Amino acid sequence: MSVPRPEAAVLDRIRVGSAPDSWGVWFPDDERQVPWQRFLDEVAGAGYEWIELGPYGYLPSDAGRLREETGRRGLRVSAGTVFTSLHRGPATWDATWAHVAKVAALTQAMGARHLVVIPSFWRDDKTAxxxxxxxxxxEQWRNLASGMERLGREVRDRYGLDIVVHPHADTHIDSEAHVERFLDATDPDLVNLCLDTGHYAYCGGDSVKLIETYGERIGYLHLKQVAPDILADVVRNGTPFGPAVAQGVMCEPPRGEPPLEPVLAAAQRLGVDLFAIVEQDMYPCAPDAPLPIAERTRRFLRSCGA
Incomplete structure (x- = not known):
């Protein structure tokens, strides 16, 4: 006799979306990436309503054209993304702001309210x-904390956006200890977190524990899983993140870790509206690979109640 599957939880505070990353897009322009028109067509066809901008310049940077292209496909933008090197001190501010201002202006024009901030890599993701x-x-930790607080204040005051800092493999905000040190050093009124479940697991962290401990600092989610067997090999060999992705270390749910049902349930218990954007790192990938994965992932998340 088959055992009936428990009913899915009601996740009415979770807004699910996807991103160019799940179509193998890491760079504004790369011959191994699908054209942006195909990404928009396929992400809408897979059943997603929300998307991120991805690397600035991949999608049209003219807000009018981008509104037209997303609108006719029933898509809306949840966030833009920027990379920063603020641990290097005030000398990096002008160059950082020149980049941030462009992305923030487009993000604001698209009606989004979040800017995902990724710290710079200490190891190149292409060349290793x-x-x-x-x-x-x-001193660099102090620079990082004060620089992120300044960024949060400027982005909020000038563009009305909230920054959410993304712990990421091969950056200085990665492991549980580094994430907690960063959160403890920054003002929650200015700086919150984009918790990427895959990156956090890749670096040994427990996403449910982080949500339950620092729930008031969780402003955004990226949903991702790691393949445990490949991750064990990556850790054993000290493989850089880029080559690890090429080996398939990030996998489609529910095949990997962490289980997403407890993460989503913990996020729901926070009692606030949260974006949960699917990001399966796949650079580079065959152009026909992303769509069926995206469709299966959307069905899986619906089965979870999202």
Missing amino acids: EIIEDSELTA
Whole structure:
């Protein structure tokens, strides 16, 4: 006799979307990436309503044209994304702001309210070249915290956006210890977190524990899973993140870790509206690979109640 599957939880505070990353898009322009028109067609066809901008310049940067292209496909933008190197101190501010301002202006024009901020890599994600030490000095931690607070204030005051900082493999905000140190050093009124479940698991963290401990700092979610067997090989060999992705370390749910049902349930218990954007790192990938994965992932998330 078959055992009936428990009814899915009601996740009425979770707004599900996807992103160019799930179509193998990491760069504004790359011959191994699908054209942006195909991404928009397929992400809408897979059943998603919300998308991120992805790397600035991949989607049209003219807000009028982008509104037209997304609107006729029934899509809306949840966030833009920027990369920063604020641990290097005030000398990096002008260059950082020049980049941030462009992305923030487009994000605002598209009606979104979040800017995902990814710290710079200490190891190049294409070449695996070591760029700088993987551990920050005390002064660099102070620079990082104060720089993110300044960024949060400026982005909020000038563009009405909230920054959510994305812990990421091969950056200085990665492991549980580094994430907690960063959160404890920054003002919650200015800086919150984009919790990427896959990156956090990749770096040994527990997403449910983080949500339950620092729930008031969780402003945004990226849904992602890691393949445990491939991750074990990556850790054993010290493989850089880019080559690890090429090996398939990020996999489609529900095949990997962490289980997403408890993560979504913990996020729902926070009692606030949260975006949960699917991001399965797949660069590079065959152009026909993303759509069926995206369709299966959307069906899985619906089965979870999202």
